[in-house]
């Protein structure tokens with residue numbers, strides 16, 4: 001099915017959103033804020049311009065818009081087993097979307113490119129005059145960024161069933177407001193957010209367009225790419241304990257230098273990332289007492305490691321912790337670690353990856369290997385339950401979560417066209433039962 005998204009209108013919508021809810025200082029769409037609600041109201045106005053679309057909000061605050069296929073019966077839901085009408089009825093739906101929320105002073109593309117391209121998909125279908133072969137739902141996930149309370153993917157993890165309200169209810173923002181109260185102010189009952197899970201029942205595919213937010217496509221001169229999955233992520237706090245002592249009186253051979261141990265480990269950790277084609281980052285070290293004339297008695301190190309393959313991620317973690325133990329021993333220190341976050345990798349659906357790859361090629365982006373995503377996305381959560389793929393547009397400069405985030409216009413056009421083609425290909429594939437077979 002040839003689905004042509006009007007890229008001019010998507011770009012015009014993006015610019016309008018940025019003028020109204022961004023500006024030279026960057027995006028003003030922090031989740032659960034007045035600004036965010038206003039941006040969503042603007043978006044609702046765009047949806048209202050389309051014929052045959054119904055819009056509502058789920059228990060986690062995610063906004064859904066539906067264009068129903070006449071083959072989908074009863075309305076928007078999978079019939080219970082045994083009640084499925086015979087013949088051409090086709091229950092189930094394909095989801096398109098991303099998130100409108102942004103980090104403070106963020107860029108004009110992160111998240112909203114995917115939402116407004118998904119709007120372009122609904123617009124193309126609604127204006128074609130022909131009913132889609134499969135119901136299409138657009139979603140604007142609530143609080144993807146986690147910028148205010150530190151918990152990313154809030155709305156999509158509620159829908160995927162991986163959000164535990166007790167883990168997040170008492171998180172506080174910079175003003176001391178609790179997460180649970182901020183949600184309540186937006187009419188979201190945290191304890192009932194998990195009921196949004198019903199929104200994924202009957203979902204046949206999830207398709208998300210996003211900017212890459214990194215340098216790989218720019219480095220290889222590619223405008224867009226299919227994405228193979230999102231990395232699993234392990235985060236640890238590692239503490240090296242030695243002995244604080246006078247920097248003048250303590251000979252080198254008699255020291256227990258925790259900072260030297262941590263620094264040695266950090267360099268080895270770098271090599272682990274290179275060796276396994278993953279990423280390992282020591283993002284911060286805090287030495288105590290932090291005095292120019294004292295040996296550091298204890299040093300805390302923040303470690304983040306990511307890989308698309310769960311087995312390799314586990315190996316990398318083992319090697320990193322081993323590097324820490326050996327470095328501690330070398331400098332006569334002790335080491336302990338604490339896991340602060342973990343997410344398993346989400347490899348995307350092979351058939352959808354193939355469709356997206358061909359779509360990028362057909363849209364003029366060239367035929368290149370799909371790339372993995374280092375950042376987590378809503379697709380990470382949805383992809384655990386529903387066949388999923390993403391498309392990335394090149395970022396140039398290769399930066400995100402900053403007002404200078406940008407992508408070349410030709411990259412955006414190729415990515416938007418490829419996205420439309422991917423949705424068309426996915427609708428065809430699910431209507432033919434291809435994804436369901438590939439999954440079984």
Ligand SMILES: [Zn+2]
Nearest residue numbers: 110111144210
């Ligand atoms: Zn994003």
